[in-house]
Amino acid sequence: MAKPQDRQLVEQWRSMQTTYFQTAGALERALESKFNIGLTEFEILDLVAESADAACRMKQLGERTPMTQSAMSKVVDRLDKAGLISRQSCEDDRRSLYLELTDAGRALHRQAAVEHRALLRENLGTD
Amino acid sequence: MAKPQDRQLVEQWRSMQTTYFQTAGALERALESKFNIGLTEFEILDLVAESADAACRMKQLGERTPMTQSAMSKVVDRLDKAGLISRQSCEDDRRSLYLELTDAGRALHRQAAVEHRALLRENLGTD
DNA sequence: ACAACTTATATGACGCGTCATTGAATGACA
DNA sequence: TGTCATTCAATGACGCGTCATATAAGTTGT
Numbered sequence: 001m002a003k004p005q006d007r008q009l010v011e012q013w014r015s016m017q018t019t020y021f022q023t024a025g026a027l028e029r030a031l032e033s034k035f036n037i038g039l040t041e042f043e044i045l046d047l048v049a050e051s052a053d054a055a056c057r058m059k060q061l062g063e064r065t066p067m068t069q070s071a072m073s074k075v076v077d078r079l080d081k082a083g084l085i086s087r088q089s090c091e092d093d094r095r096s097l098y099l100e101l102t103d104a105g106r107a108l109h110r111q112a113a114v115e116h117r118a119l120l121r122e123n124l125g126t127d
Numbered sequence: 128m129a130k131p132q133d134r135q136l137v138e139q140w141r142s143m144q145t146t147y148f149q150t151a152g153a154l155e156r157a158l159e160s161k162f163n164i165g166l167t168e169f170e171i172l173d174l175v176a177e178s179a180d181a182a183c184r185m186k187q188l189g190e191r192t193p194m195t196q197s198a199m200s201k202v203v204d205r206l207d208k209a210g211l212i213s214r215q216s217c218e219d220d221r222r223s224l225y226l227e228l229t230d231a232g233r234a235l236h237r238q239a240a241v242e243h244r245a246l247l248r249e250n251l252g253t254d
Numbered sequence: 255a256c257a258a259c260t261t262a263t264a265t266g267a268c269g270c271g272t273c274a275t276t277g278a279a280t281g282a283c284a
Numbered sequence: 285t286g287t288c289a290t291t292c293a294a295t296g297a298c299g300c301g302t303c304a305t306a307t308a309a310g311t312t313g314t
Binding site for chain 1: 270271272273274279280
Binding site: 056058059069070072073074076077093094095096097 | 295
């Protein structure tokens, strides 16, 4: 009992939790105060911005994040209502949705990304 | 723009998010289904179990986890109601609280810890 | 001993994520 | 082509965490 390997695992886990929450918290606060969006919102913007190509994305996006389908749906809904993203139905499969940044969304993302990267560097940076 | 260093930071962050959520999810589900407690509950039990010594703990515990004071208070409340922990007022400072595992709490923690460590190994293990 | 401040925990309102379910569209196959 | 199963997205109920605040106890300075 109280195997040293276990202790080490637990330490590793806690340390991960700590950096995770610290970083997420910093990102959350900065994005919220400067751009009025939450971290999850930004993360979706970021994913959509990355895939400049087309595709019935809603689904594929889900594969690139640990978010639930349900969560995705709600975040996208918020982004839509905020006018940052637009959902367009897919013609070859009318269950799916295309996601696209609006101009406002693209602009906001460009600015927010700078802040985001800076904070990542600050929190995860190996410098 | 699109600096490769930035990309690398983002990758690092996403990968961390993924392992964090996967691991937390696995822990959550296992603890919930086998012991009827959430991950946070277990984590508090774990912390209390570790500090076998005395102290006005509620506060000090807060320093060992990224949880909010408010969150702590509520988790402890749940654990108390579940009969796993007991809150006793501190005599030298009646604002503070001693936390102590009940027998049930200690027993549950002993079993749950095995599961917990196993899942950590499975998810974070470098083997 | 009295104000004004600080510290330890609790609580209420609120937002977000999760689970389970629904609705709609598609696929598979006789 | 009609049925049954499957897949994509949306929704409502619910739980937990957060922020702002409340309450109570301790501290400090005069």
